Amino acid sequence: MIDELREGYSEIFEAPLLQEISEVGIFKEVSEGHKFIEIGDYVRSMPLLISGAIKILREDGEGDELLLYFLERGDTCAMTMTCCMGQKKSEIRAIAELDTKLIMIPVQKMEEWTGKYKSWRNFVFKSYHNRFNELLETIDSIAFLRMDERLLKYLRDKVKVTNDMIVQNTHQEIAYELNTSRVVISRLLKQLEKLGKIELQRNRIKVISL
Amino acid sequence: MIDELREGYSEIFEAPLLQEISEVGIFKEVSEGHKFIEIGDYVRSMPLLISGAIKILREDGEGDELLLYFLERGDTCAMTMTCCMGQKKSEIRAIAELDTKLIMIPVQKMEEWTGKYKSWRNFVFKSYHNRFNELLETIDSIAFLRMDERLLKYLRDKVKVTNDMIVQNTHQEIAYELNTSRVVISRLLKQLEKLGKIELQRNRIKVISL
DNA sequence: CTTCTTCAGCAACTTATGTTACATAACAAA
DNA sequence: TTTGTTATGTAACATAAGTTGCTGAAGAAG
Numbered sequence: 238m239i240d241e242l243r244e245g246y247s248e249i250f251e252a253p254l255l256q257e258i259s260e261v262g263i264f265k266e267v268s269e270g271h272k273f274i275e276i277g278d279y280v281r282s283m284p285l286l287i288s289g290a291i292k293i294l295r296e297d298g299e300g301d302e303l304l305l306y307f308l309e310r311g312d313t314c315a316m317t318m319t320c321c322m323g324q325k326k327s328e329i330r331a332i333a334e335l336d337t338k339l340i341m342i343p344v345q346k347m348e349e350w351t352g353k354y355k356s357w358r359n360f361v362f363k364s365y366h367n368r369f370n371e372l373l374e375t376i377d378s379i380a381f382l383r384m385d386e387r388l389l390k391y392l393r394d395k396v397k398v399t400n401d402m403i404v405q406n407t408h409q410e411i412a413y414e415l416n417t418s419r420v421v422i423s424r425l426l427k428q429l430e431k432l433g434k435i436e437l438q439r440n441r442i443k444v445i446s447l
Numbered sequence: 448m449i450d451e452l453r454e455g456y457s458e459i460f461e462a463p464l465l466q467e468i469s470e471v472g473i474f475k476e477v478s479e480g481h482k483f484i485e486i487g488d489y490v491r492s493m494p495l496l497i498s499g500a501i502k503i504l505r506e507d508g509e510g511d512e513l514l515l516y517f518l519e520r521g522d523t524c525a526m527t528m529t530c531c532m533g534q535k536k537s538e539i540r541a542i543a544e545l546d547t548k549l550i551m552i553p554v555q556k557m558e559e560w561t562g563k564y565k566s567w568r569n570f571v572f573k574s575y576h577n578r579f580n581e582l583l584e585t586i587d588s589i590a591f592l593r594m595d596e597r598l599l600k601y602l603r604d605k606v607k608v609t610n611d612m613i614v615q616n617t618h619q620e621i622a623y624e625l626n627t628s629r630v631v632i633s634r635l636l637k638q639l640e641k642l643g644k645i646e647l648q649r650n651r652i653k654v655i656s657l
Numbered sequence: 658c659t660t661c662t663t664c665a666g667c668a669a670c671t672t673a674t675g676t677t678a679c680a681t682a683a684c685a686a687a
Numbered sequence: 688t689t690t691g692t693t694a695t696g697t698a699a700c701a702t703a704a705g706t707t708g709c710t711g712a713a714g715a716a717g
Contacts, residue, residue: 295583297591305586319576322569328583352562359532365575366529372582373505373538376515379589380626381507384674407694416590418675423695439683439694594704617664628705633665649664649713 262340267333274331282341289337304414306371315368404442472550477543484541492551499547514624516581525578614652
């Protein structure tokens with residue numbers, strides 16, 4: 238585990254902290270599509286992402302879903318962090334977007350390290366900052382953009398996170414994540430295809446240029 | 448200042464911290480309607496709210512605005528906090544909703560206290576948690592609710608924050624904060640009046656029951 | 658009082674988005 | 688191959704929201 242930890246975090250954390258992480262952290266692999274935090278769960282440890290990607294989703298009472306953002310290497314889930322510390326239920330759902338490796342840090346250590354290591358504090362604050370900005374970006378999208386622009390942004394983000402010009406999703410899945418209906422997504426995707434930006438196939442979208 | 452500080456924070460902070468705050472904090476009064484953080488500003492101190500209320504707004508490139516949430520007594524602006532720490536520009540605008548008293552904490556102390564006082568750490572983490580949840584609530588509103596429901600929520604929040612059944616706003620002002628048009632707000636308010644929930648007057652809305 | 662400005666009401670219309678219903682295509686399983 | 692299932696395409700329609708243009712009312716200023 239120590240090697241994989243160094244890959245992403247040796248620049249960020251001081252040596253004694255890296256040592257402690259490797260002692261108490263629990264290495265975990267999550268395969269694509271696996272849900273590992275559900276809304277309402279009590280979360281007792283905080284994830285450090287080593288590789289892969291995780292999507293964070295919000296849901297209302299009626300089962301309407303909305304993609305908030307993706308976590309990638311070097312990220313942590315700030316909301317999980319605040320949940321742990323406050324012994325609160327999770328407000329979000331986390332699903333592996335790709336096969337993902339992570340290190341789980343027990344909540345007691347988080348608290349301890351915040352007093353003890355400056356690099357940990359910086360990491361935590363930086364994470365909060367990043368996550369706030371991602372939430373603001375999500376708000377911008379739904380408040381200020383039309384569905385066609387949101388769809389474009391969705392495809393761009395997806396390509397970036399998966400590092401793959403082929404988006405492996407059905408129209409229905411995209412519709413869920415943008416909280417709209419399948420027909421609307423099909424319609425807008427067809428427009429994008431006519432503009433030459435994508436190519437539609439069954440279960441996949443080939444991105445040409447966005 | 449020390450008296451006003453005790454009002455809201457003596458339960459939360461340990462005595463030596465209260466002492467430090469009263470030594471380095473700068474007392475500030477902001478009158479209703481005054482903008483004291485603008486998007487793009489570098490913020491060098493963090494506000495602790497003593498009394499009053501502050502509204503936090505987001506804006507896109509074209510001048511479209513959106514109300515994110517209100518801060519009240521005992522709150523702090525988590526986003527300002529992350530901005531200070533990271534030396535980043537503010538992503539939001541802050542305007543006093545009421546006449547407001549606050550204590551400004553210099554950024555160096557924030558960092559120092561995070562290592563030094565457990566009660567400060569708890570406060571900071573709790574603030575992050577609360578602000579995340581408010582952002583999520585905002586996202587819920589714009590993603591899952593129709594405009595009539597968002598308007599209702601707006602009126603409820605306003606009544607709560609101002610502690611006044613009279614909402615002192617023009618339809619145009621409400622339209623800005625919900626990022627829609629004046630005509631739409633007028634239309635929906637008229638519906639609410641017909642339902643007996645409010646009474647419309649010039650420049651003000653009398654709330655009957657929501 | 659008269660005049661001017663701002664605010665609110667309202668009708669008619671456009672547009673974006675959501676819904677329903679059905680047809681066909683792609684693929685999998687038998 | 689035949690059959691069944693899931694994904695996609697598309698038309699026709701419904702609704703929420705946004706737009707334009709105009710009206711009169713409320714209040715401020717003269």
